[in-house]
Amino acid sequence: MDLGGGMFLKGVSNNVEVGFLTLLESLNYCQVGQYLKCPKWPIWVVGSESHYTVLFSLDTNVQNKNELEERESQIRKAFDAQDQSGGGGFITVEGFHQVLRETNIKLPREKLEHLSSTGYIVWSEFWQVILDLDKSLGGLKDSSGLMGKKVFDLYHFNGIAKSVLNGSQVNSGVGSPLQRPRLTKLRVSVPPRWTPEEFMADVTTSSASSRTESFGKDPEISKPEPSQHAPLVDCVRTRWPRAICSWSGDPPSIV
Incomplete structure (x- = not known):
């Protein structure tokens, strides 16, 4: 990105050991590159x-990426590579035809x-x-319904001690606060790459199908995950855009 005055803002050009995510990206102040979002560890x-x-x-x-995540990364x-707007998210028609050829x-x-x-x-x-374009034409629409779902655990550590009492924030003058850093375990679920209409259609079809057919389906796909929100979730979604996060106790704090 050209900042003017001979100054340019660029991302890292190689793989890194440890990555970086920022709340500022979720607020559209900046964009973290893939090397920092997908570190070695x-x-x-x-x-x-x-x-x-x-x-x-x-x-x-x-x-690890599944087949469709690999395809999305390739297209993006x-x-x-054709975006000359400094990350504005639009390209010329000539550049667009180049994208179609490459992908x-x-x-x-x-x-x-x-378009x-x-x-x-x-x-x-x-x-x-x-x-909405079929896979046979290079798109991501998969009528088989085999778009993968990820479920995994993340851990968040905030080393700054917070004033807490029995796991809750303490109001001034109430009780004796305990000063401690916090480690929070997050359960993260990344849904399949379906549009909302496709997801609801699949849920309806699943509920109407026979008992024998339902045994062959992944039960996690046919019901929504419980979702909790905190600013950290916005950071997680810059790495896994559709992530649904949940945890026990107080929300994880990034401040």
Whole structure:
């Protein structure tokens, strides 16, 4: 990104041992590159407005991608290579045709004309088309319903001592606060890459199917996961965009 005055902002150019996530990306102030989001080891420094904490996993497989995640990364990398807007998320028609060639995407004529009608292509609009485009044409729509779901654990450590009493924040003048750092275990579920309409259609179909057929389905896919929210979840979603997080006790703190 050209900041003017001979100053340029660039990401790291190689794989790194430890990664980085930041709340500022969820607020659209910056964008962390893939090398920092996908480090060699599942350890991330998490930046907030005030200080840094640590997020990690004991299982290196959380970094593994399934077939569709690999495909998404390939398409996004090709798109970003043509993005001359400094991360604005749009490219020229000429660059768009280059992306289609590199990723072997065969768009129907009407969709191609629609996306190109304004003279530039926006990533969000292109991505919606890809989600609805059959895999045989280079898209991510999979009628088999085998789009993988991930479930794994993450741990968050905040080394700054907080004033707490029995696991809850203490109001001034009430009780004797215990000063301690905090380690929180998060259960993370990353749903399949379905649109909401496809997900609801699958749930309806599953509930109407016979008992024998239902035995062959993954029960976790046919019901929503309980979800909790904290600023840390926004950071996690910059790495796993559809992540649903839950934990026991107080919300993890990044401040």
